[in-house]
Each structure stands twice: as structure tokens, then as C-alpha cells.
Amino acid sequence: MKEKRICFIHTVNGLVDMFTTLSRELIPGGKLCHIVDETLIQRVLAAGGLTPAIHRRVAEHAAAAEQNGAAVIQLTCSSISPCVDTIRQMVSVPLLKVDEAMVDMAVGKYRKVGIIATAPTTLKPSTDLVFQKAGARQDPIEVESVLCEGAFDAFLAGRVDEHDKIVRGRLLDLMGKVEVVLLAQASMKRIADALEEKERTVPVLSSPRPAVERLARIVSS
Known part of the structure; x- marks a missing residue:
């Protein structure tokens, strides 16, 4: 090449x-x-x-x-x-x-989509993109958007363990409500990767x- x-x-x-x-x-x-x-x-x-x-x-x-x-x-x-x-x-x-390629993997394949983020400035654009893609395909979709309150502040303050604990808890809860979870921030990938196989009740996609x-x-x- x-x-x-x-x-x-x-x-x-x-x-x-x-x-x-x-x-x-x-x-x-x-x-x-x-x-x-x-x-x-x-x-x-x-x-x-x-x-x-x-x-x-x-x-x-x-x-x-x-x-x-x-x-x-x-x-x-x-x-x-x-x-x-x-x-x-x-x-x-x-x-x-x-996040576009990740969203393309979910839209059209899943109807109940979860989106999780630690920063509100990330959650809205990712949620909007899912609705935009689904609308273009005229696919019915339900979106559950979750903001991990306190996680971003903990991360900025250097309290990484606290950040990871908050995100992990919200992620596990969200997986019980949807068919697929999209991680709105690339930095959240390592938390999803650390999940045990038995905890992965639905696919978790990162960008x-x-x-x-x-x-x-x-x-x-």
C-alpha cells in the first residue's frame, strides 16, 4: 500500500x-x-x-x-x-x-441503544449523531443516554479509581436496560475492556x- x-x-x-x-x-x-x-x-x-x-x-x-x-x-x-x-x-x-463508525455499527442493528459519557459536552453530540443516523435510515430507535455524574471531575482531579468506579457502576446498570452500549468517549474503553465476560450482557462498543x-x-x- x-x-x-x-x-x-x-x-x-x-x-x-x-x-x-x-x-x-x-x-x-x-x-x-x-x-x-x-x-x-x-x-x-x-x-x-x-x-x-x-x-x-x-x-x-x-x-x-x-x-x-x-x-x-x-x-x-x-x-x-x-x-x-x-x-x-x-x-x-x-x-x-x-464516533461515526461506531454509531454506524449500532444503528440499524439495534433498536434500544445506550450511550454513556462522563462529560455533558460529549453526551449530547453522540446522542444527536445516533438520532441523525437512525433518522436518515428511517429506523425506529430508543436511546438511553447516561451521564456519569462526578466521574469527569474525579478524573480531572487525578482520582482515577473513583472515576473508574463511577463509570463501571453506571455502565453495568445501563447494560441491563438496552441492547447495545456506546461509549461516548474514547478514554472509557479501558473500563469496558476490564469487564469480566459474565458481566458483558450486551455488546459494548467504543469508538x-x-x-x-x-x-x-x-x-x-
Whole structure:
């Protein structure tokens, strides 16, 4: 496969290793670059959502990635996923939402979908995307959205064990109510991975692997 440059735009530095590892596994011929801008998520949290300034900032990063040779650009934060809809026409290479491939796996296959997040700025975009995809297919769907109250603050304060305990409890509860659970944040994947097999009463999907699998298909086409 001809080497193609893939650029990831992150809002937290901790996701660089995760997406690099997946890319090395699934796209061994891909040349990677990473743009990390943690001020983006800080601005989203401070404003309670996206603002015109945040859209412009993401657009600047996407334009810079294309100018530096990116053949495809992947956002890795669901909180800024809606930016793709406004700036996709500003670049001439594919610009992708991190959660879109995961949502595509669920919509049309399951009717009762659970979505779990620790940040409200992530929960709404992911929920909206599920309804948007289901609406486009005219598929009936029921969505149970769960915010893990207190988990995000615990994570920011460095209380990782407390964060994981809250998320695990809400995740187990949600699995008893739906047919599939979508993890709205890539950082929650390790908690789902730690579940025992007997606890996995329904499929639990996370966004990183489906997103990189889709990247692999794009760069090989």
C-alpha cells in the first residue's frame, strides 16, 4: 500500500498512544501525525458546548494538516465532532468524526441503544449523531443516554479509581436496560475492556477501533 499521511486532531494528549497503537496494527503503511490542542476541550467545557471560536480553531488545525500533506484527518474527541459538519467543505481531504463508525455499527442493528459519557459536552453530540443516523435510515430507535455524574471531575482531579468506579457502576446498570452500549468517549474503553465476560450482557462498543478500521479502508482505496 502506498504510504499516506493520516493526521489525528486530539483534545487530550493521552489519546495519542492509543490511536498510534491501533494505527500501527491496522494501517502498517500509514504515516501518522498528531495535533494536540488541549485548550479545545477546556474551551468546550468552559462554554458548555461549541462556540464559533472553537469551530474556527478546529478548522485552522484541519487546514494545517492538509497543507502538511494529510490524506485524511481524524478527530478523536466526540465533543468537537459536530465541527466536522461545518468545516468539512473547507478541506479537500476526508475529515472524520471519531464516533461515526461506531454509531454506524449500532444503528440499524439495534433498536434500544445506550450511550454513556462522563462529560455533558460529549453526551449530547453522540446522542444527536445516533438520532441523525437512525433518522436518515428511517429506523425506529430508543436511546438511553447516561451521564456519569462526578466521574469527569474525579478524573480531572487525578482520582482515577473513583472515576473508574463511577463509570463501571453506571455502565453495568445501563447494560441491563438496552441492547447495545456506546461509549461516548474514547478514554472509557479501558473500563469496558476490564469487564469480566459474565458481566458483558450486551455488546459494548467504543469508538477508537471502528474509527481506525474505517481509516484503513479509506487509505487503501
